[in-house]
Amino acid sequence: MATQVIVLAAIAAACIPAASALASARWPQRSPAIAILLWQALGLGWGLAAVGALAGIGVAGTSNGSTGSENGVAGAVASAAAGLAGRLAGGRHWHAAGGPLEGVRLAALAAGLLLFGLLCWILVAASAGVLRARRRQRALLTLLAHGDPKVPGALVVDHPAAAAYCVPGLRSAIVVSAGTLALLDQAELAAVLAHERAHIRARHDLVLLPFTALLRAFRWSAVARAAHSAVALLVEMLADDRARRRLPARELATALLRVGAAGGGHAPSGALAATGDGEVAARVARLLRPVPRLPLPAVVAIVAGAIAVAGVPAAVLAFSF
């Protein structure tokens, strides 16, 4: 039991510097899809390992760990949780009953359960928030937006600011402001639409959702912030790549520059300083001077690493308790 807890704790601890390193690495823009896979594996591996390590410490403190081996993880955690509840009910007999070491174990179990609950809750809360915001968007678009032959399949909102975005979901929509229509030429508009269609078709919003949830829960954490903006940028690069397959990269690049530059006049710099510093510039540079994709051996190594990061904690949890 002790070995497994140490392994899980080590993995959970190692995920943090690994995420920081990945956020500042240069190679992800060469193969965004592979990098996103690694980000997902890091997130999943960290969650499993952190919850597992804390719960493992807690479980080790009750029944000599023997009930756990018969009933699996759930049984072990449940019996330990019952112990925890009993101790809490016991109130002032806490120290008398188990000693300080027992207290530490139960605190670890409580922290593990709390973390597990928190991770589940933030995902549900973030999804609900996203769905609510999208419903509001769709309702407003039904009232305000109209079609335009210059952007077939997209909705136009009469506003002078330059904005182009999509509302993903089952009833998806691509929205372009009148300002954008005036700003871009026909080829650039086609590139914007192709980019947004790529987002909608590949459901990039679902890729980003867990990282947004993590950011909401750990707003103070530099790693959570770095992870979110790194994945957000990689998703944009994926959509750029998809759009570039059918349309010239140059139009997409100039469209990005025009929309990005026009948006700057309205943005309060303080509120947005944290998001996407140099993001547009990075995407433009990548479109105009394509970087070679990662060689196959590197891809294989990264995928193997991703499988290990998420798979080892999952295997330890499934087989050891």
Next chain:
Amino acid sequence: MDVLWESAEPITVRQVSLRLTERDLAHTTVMTVLDRLAKKGFARRERDGRAWRYRAAESREAYVTELMLTALDQTGDRQAALARFARSVTDSEASALRRALDALGEGTGS
């Protein structure tokens, strides 16, 4: 909804129908639409004798502003609800982008 926005004062279902002359809509259809708008909070209604009088809850501009604030991510609430084409940038970055655009234009200006 456009009819409600154009009207200065609260109007009845019949008045809305009359102003939608180009589209031949049944009275009940207009009533249903107005009822739905009121339920969603886009229209407010008040009793006037036996009929309801409807008016827009907010001006068209207010709704456009709400839509664009969300789109430009200036509400301070960063959510994954939408995927924007280009993120809003700071003023210094915007001027850097404008320079890049100019350079690009000159490079292939011929």
